[in-house]
Structure formats: structure tokens, C-alpha cells
Amino acid sequence: MPSALEAGTRHPLFGLLLTLGAYRLALWWQRRSGWCIAQPVLTGTLLVVAALYATGLEYDHYRQTSGPLWLLLGPATVALAVPLYLNLGRIRRRLWPLLITIGVGATANVLLVVLxxxxxxxxxxxxxxxxxxxxxxxxxISLAEGLGGSAALAAVFVMLTGVAGALLAPLLLRMARVESPAARGVALGLNAHAVGTSQALQESREAGGFAALAMSLTGAITALLLPLGGPWLLGRLSGAG
Structure with a gap:
């Protein structure tokens, strides 16, 4: 007869409950400690990894039992359009500079890291x-799978990028004396996607709106250009190597 622990880990909702519990605990720890490094996404992820390691469960089982959360990723991302809508007037007045900045930044994000x-x-x-x-x-995840890469590894890099951006970008922006909410929001959304947008929303509604715009356009530009230019670039780099 399986033990209570084994039965619990094999429950169809184990991954869902583990993730929600870890994130809630991470939020509590951030508020209690006040440390900027206690970022809930990072702390929650470490708690989930520790739990999986301690119980000996494989990632595939965790992914399967946390399925509802994966389904909510899309709607949660779309919900970030609310601050974007609230700042449409300000965005229209700066539309062309924003489009150029985000287009160049989204392209550079891919080229620089790959090179x-x-x-x-x-x-x-x-x-x-x-x-x-x-x-x-x-x-x-869709782009990585379409190009023949690892979806799990891509998700890890996305998480690390978001957490690093949310932790470091405010400090770097202060050092560069960037005080404009619009500029700060674009920097966070462009480089740290949804986690950066969440950080921008904590600063101000205006920063959150511009971060949501930058995040959305960066995703659209990357989704369009990477499948077209990615194979060519990877081929050139492989040939050069």
C-alpha cells in the first residue's frame, strides 16, 4: 500500500497545489523580509524545485499535474493589456519613437544573446x-519547440530573464538617472516581459502601461522574426563554428 506522501504526490492536482503554495509562501517571505532579492517568482521556483527533488518526482509529472496553471498563462498575459488601455492617450503621442525603440530592442535582445x-x-x-x-x-515555448529546441529549457531562461530584469533593472535605471515612468516601463517590459511589467506596475500605472506595450510588441516582433531569420542565423553560426 502506498504511503500518504506517495499518494499525495501522485494526486492529479499535486503540481497545481504545490505551485500555488510555493508562490504564496514566497510572497509572505518577501513581505516579511523586505529583501529585494526575495523576488516571489525566483523564491517560489526554488521551493518547487526543492520539493520535486525531495520527493523524487520527475518534471513531466509536475507539468501534467500543474496543467491548469499553464492554461492560464495566456489569459494572465492578456490581462496586462488593461494598464496599456488606460494609457492609450500617452502612448499615441509617442507612438513612432516607441515603435522604433521597441523594434530595435527586441531584435537586439535575440541577436546579442545568440551571438x-x-x-x-x-x-x-x-x-x-x-x-x-x-x-x-x-x-x-512555442518558438523553441517550432525551431527544434527544448521547451522546458526555454521556460527556464524566460523565468531567469524576468527575475534578473525585475531585480536589476530598477537599480540600473536609477544609476543611469532614468526617471521618466514611460522610459522605465519600456525598459522593464522590453527586457523582462511579464515579470518586468509587474515590477513596473508597482512603480506607477503609467510605467505599467508602457511596460505592457513593450512586452506585447517584443513578443509579436520576436514571434514574427525568429521563425524567419532564426534558421538562417543558426545556420551561419554553425557554419562559422
Missing amino acids: LASRLGAETPLLIALAPKSVTSPIA
Whole structure:
């Protein structure tokens, strides 16, 4: 007869309950400690990894039992359009500079990480997983799978990028004396997707609106250009290597 622990981990909703519990505990720890490094996404992820390691469960089982959360990723991302709608007037007045900035930034996000990783000796599967690191998980996973890469690895890089951006971007922006809510929001949404947008919303509604715009356009540009130019770029890099 299986033990209570084994029966619990095999429950169809184990992954869902584990994830929600870990995130709730991470939120409590952030508020209690006040540490900027206690970012809930990072802390919650570490708690989930520790639980899976302690119970010996495989990632596939966790992914299967946390299915409802994966289904909500898309709607949760779309909900970030609310602050975008609330700032449409300000966005219209700066539309062309925003489009140019986000277009250049989204392209540079892919090119710089792929070229740097290639120079450091990364193989093609790793380059594919790294390329969509600055877009939201649903887009990154689809792009990585479409190009023949690892969806799980792409999701890890997306999470790390978001957490690093949310932690470091406010500090770097202060050091650069960037005080405009619009500029801060674009920087966070462009580089740290939904996690950065959440951080921008904590700063102000205006910053959140511009972050949502940057996140959305970065995802759209990457989703359009990466399948078209990605195979060519990876082919050139493989040939050069």
C-alpha cells in the first residue's frame, strides 16, 4: 500500500497545489523580509524545485499535474493589456519613437544573446532555447519547440530573464538617472516581459502601461522574426563554428 506522501504526490492536482503554495509562501517571505532579492517568482521556483527533488518526482509529472496553471498563462498575459488601455492617450503621442525603440530592442535582445552564447561555445539547441528569453513563456515555448529546441529549457531562461530584469533593472535605471515612468516601463517590459511589467506596475500605472506595450510588441516582433531569420542565423553560426 502506498504511503500518504506517495499518494499525495501522485494526486492529479499535486503540481497545481504545490505551485500555488510555493508562490504564496514566497510572497509572505518577501513581505516579511523586505529583501529585494526575495523576488516571489525566483523564491517560489526554488521551493518547487526543492520539493520535486525531495520527493523524487520527475518534471513531466509536475507539468501534467500543474496543467491548469499553464492554461492560464495566456489569459494572465492578456490581462496586462488593461494598464496599456488606460494609457492609450500617452502612448499615441509617442507612438513612432516607441515603435522604433521597441523594434530595435527586441531584435537586439535575440541577436546579442545568440551571438554571445555562440562565441562562448554554446551548441545549437542551447541557442534556440536562449533566443526567445525576453518574451513571455507561452510565446517562448512555442518558438523553441517550432525551431527544434527544448521547451522546458526555454521556460527556464524566460523565468531567469524576468527575475534578473525585475531585480536589476530598477537599480540600473536609477544609476543611469532614468526617471521618466514611460522610459522605465519600456525598459522593464522590453527586457523582462511579464515579470518586468509587474515590477513596473508597482512603480506607477503609467510605467505599467508602457511596460505592457513593450512586452506585447517584443513578443509579436520576436514571434514574427525568429521563425524567419532564426534558421538562417543558426545556420551561419554553425557554419562559422
